[in-house]
Amino acid sequence: MSCERGNKPANIKKIEKTVARAKKQKADLVIFPELSLTGYVLKDQLYELAEPIPGSSTKIIEDIAKKAKLHLVFGMPELSEKTQATLYNTAVLVGPEGFIGKYRKMYLPTHSVFEEKRYFRGGYETAAFDTDLGKIGLTICYDMFFPEVSRLTRLKGAQIIVCISASPAVRRAFFETLTAARAIENTAFLIYVNLVGIENGLQFWGGSRLVGPQGKVLVKAKYDEEDFVMGEVNYADITPIETFVPVLRDLRPELFDKLKEAAEKL
Amino acid sequence: MVLELSPTVLDMDWQETARRIELFIKDYIRKTGAKGIVLGLSGGIDSCTVAALSARAIGGNKVLGLMLPEKETRIAKDIEHAKLVAEKFMLKIQLCDITPTLEALYKTLPAFDPADKVCKGNIKARTRMTYIYYYANKLNRIVCGSSDKSETMMGYFTKWGDVAADISPIMDLYKTQVQKLAEYIGIPKPIIRKPPTPALWPGQTAETELGMKYEQLDLILYGLEHFMKSAEITKQLSLKKEQAERIKNRWLSTEHKRRMLLTAKLGYRTVGADFRLMRD
Numbered sequence: 001m002s003c004e005r006g007n008k009p010a011n012i013k014k015i016e017k018t019v020a021r022a023k024k025q026k027a028d029l030v031i032f033p034e035l036s037l038t039g040y041v042l043k044d045q046l047y048e049l050a051e052p053i054p055g056s057s058t059k060i061i062e063d064i065a066k067k068a069k070l071h072l073v074f075g076m077p078e079l080s081e082k083t084q085a086t087l088y089n090t091a092v093l094v095g096p097e098g099f100i101g102k103y104r105k106m107y108l109p110t111h112s113v114f115e116e117k118r119y120f121r122g123g124y125e126t127a128a129f130d131t132d133l134g135k136i137g138l139t140i141c142y143d144m145f146f147p148e149v150s151r152l153t154r155l156k157g158a159q160i161i162v163c164i165s166a167s168p169a170v171r172r173a174f175f176e177t178l179t180a181a182r183a184i185e186n187t188a189f190l191i192y193v194n195l196v197g198i199e200n201g202l203q204f205w206g207g208s209r210l211v212g213p214q215g216k217v218l219v220k221a222k223y224d225e226e227d228f229v230m231g232e233v234n235y236a237d238i239t240p241i242e243t244f245v246p247v248l249r250d251l252r253p254e255l256f257d258k259l260k261e262a263a264e265k266l
Numbered sequence: 267m268v269l270e271l272s273p274t275v276l277d278m279d280w281q282e283t284a285r286r287i288e289l290f291i292k293d294y295i296r297k298t299g300a301k302g303i304v305l306g307l308s309g310g311i312d313s314c315t316v317a318a319l320s321a322r323a324i325g326g327n328k329v330l331g332l333m334l335p336e337k338e339t340r341i342a343k344d345i346e347h348a349k350l351v352a353e354k355f356m357l358k359i360q361l362c363d364i365t366p367t368l369e370a371l372y373k374t375l376p377a378f379d380p381a382d383k384v385c386k387g388n389i390k391a392r393t394r395m396t397y398i399y400y401y402a403n404k405l406n407r408i409v410c411g412s413s414d415k416s417e418t419m420m421g422y423f424t425k426w427g428d429v430a431a432d433i434s435p436i437m438d439l440y441k442t443q444v445q446k447l448a449e450y451i452g453i454p455k456p457i458i459r460k461p462p463t464p465a466l467w468p469g470q471t472a473e474t475e476l477g478m479k480y481e482q483l484d485l486i487l488y489g490l491e492h493f494m495k496s497a498e499i500t501k502q503l504s505l506k507k508e509q510a511e512r513i514k515n516r517w518l519s520t521e522h523k524r525r526m527l528l529t530a531k532l533g534y535r536t537v538g539a540d541f542r543l544m545r546d
Contacts, residue, residue: 043542198293200546203286
């Protein structure tokens with residue numbers, strides 16, 4: 001999906017149209033990119049566009065999900081209810097019954113062309129939500145570089161890890177590798193959904209994909225162009241790989257304390 | 267471990283690069299609703315490459331290349347080259363000799379000093395800019411700049427002159443990379459091989475003025491871009507002592523030419539500082 005920046009009604013309309021199309025094809029879960037409600041490069045306009053979650057925009061999207069009787073993930077700038085200008089970069093999960101949960105991006109890129117920490121506060125909790133479709137973990141973009149985020153969603157029981165993203169073309173190779181790695185090391189399905197379009201010279205590369213628990217790309221959307229692709233998740237596919245490469249069985253929790261110590265002393 | 271500055275570090279996938287630049291041009295035209303592109307077409311490698319990429323992106327009938335010679339630097343070959351590219355990539359061209367305008371300016375400037383070739387040359391670049399923007403304004407088009415990364419980092423351009431544009435599609439490519447890209451998209455070889463010049467005075471060439479070949483300059487700039495220390499760059503490229511340092515200082519001291527708005531911080535949010543707004 002490419003976004004009309006700052007134009008929520010236009011982006012909601014696009015979401016609604018896509019959901020209608022997905023419904024016709026009997027989809028259960030429809031996923032849109034990071035900050036798909038607003039676009040990604042928004043600079044100071046973010047303060048105007050951010051909303052509490054749940055809030056008026058999530059309400060509209062909830063209605064879309066309810067009407068279509070399916071689950072939907074999208075991204076938006078969230079405004080903290082307790083302050084007037086504390087923002088989060090948030091992924092929202094809604095379902096046929098309405099709002100299910102949200103995830104506030106933990107790793108905010110603030111280097112190179114990215115300036116997320118200037119605007120957003122990082123989240124403090126990983127997220128995995130029970131749904132009729134199974135447990136779904138939510139992550140966002142740069143989180144992919146930090147295996148602990150998807151690992152924690154997996155340890156909470158998520159067998160589908162969703163990563164919504166706004167990744168520019170110069171980083172495509174990283175994400176193509178990392179998404180497969182996160183799927184393999186967690187023996188889980190990983191759904192990566194990336195923005196397309198050009199914002200402030202950044203060319204988002206699309207290439208959204210469903211990756212199987214063995215790291216195989218099961219379906220892939222076009223590069224650089226808007227696209228609509230569907231894939232099927234069969235949880236039974238996890239069992240053979242969980243015994244073939246039993247990474248979860250073999251986790252060594254005592255190393256995580258060492259990791260913490262070492263990271264603090266970096 | 268340090269980065270190794272071999273010429274291969276500048277390699278790129280040229281097909282992908284051309285495609286990205288064309289997408290960028292097309293997208294900006296769409297967003298602004300402009301009716302096309304106007305650019306200065308000197309017949310040099312940079313402007314010919316940008317003209318060709320623009321034509322590939324939005325169609326040559328929406329691209330106007332202005333050839334703006336003046337008598338002191340006019341070279342028949344350059345005009346021939348511009349025409350060659352226009353023909354090959356099917357873009358429109360217009361020739362305007364700017365000599366009378368320049369002479370009127372020289373005549374009416376009380377402080378005009380013909381011996382000061384830099385000040386005089388800058389008038390030429392700014393006059394060309396005026397012509398280009400007139401056409402853009404009149405035709406509801408945008409101006410596409412041809413500055414490359416090497417000259418832009420070096421500040422080797424005229425402030426408000428040749429660098430003035432709405433978009434600068436090849437500004438993130440070093441000169442030697444532009445040469446490769448030009449070759450890939452089929453810019454005629456003589457254009458790629460002739461020595462680059464800003465055409466501000468007769469006989470001026472970029473490499474003489476910059477004091478080294480682009481092959482070397484680009485590797486130094488690439489090193490600086492990647493946070494390498496100038497001593498390390500000097501060592502790796504077997505440069506003369508302080509050569510990399512000189513390039514670094516020139517790069518750092520010309521930031522005023524690349525960032526145009528600066529004021530004293532007085533208010534809550536300030537133009538050019540912390541008014542951070544979307545631009546496309």
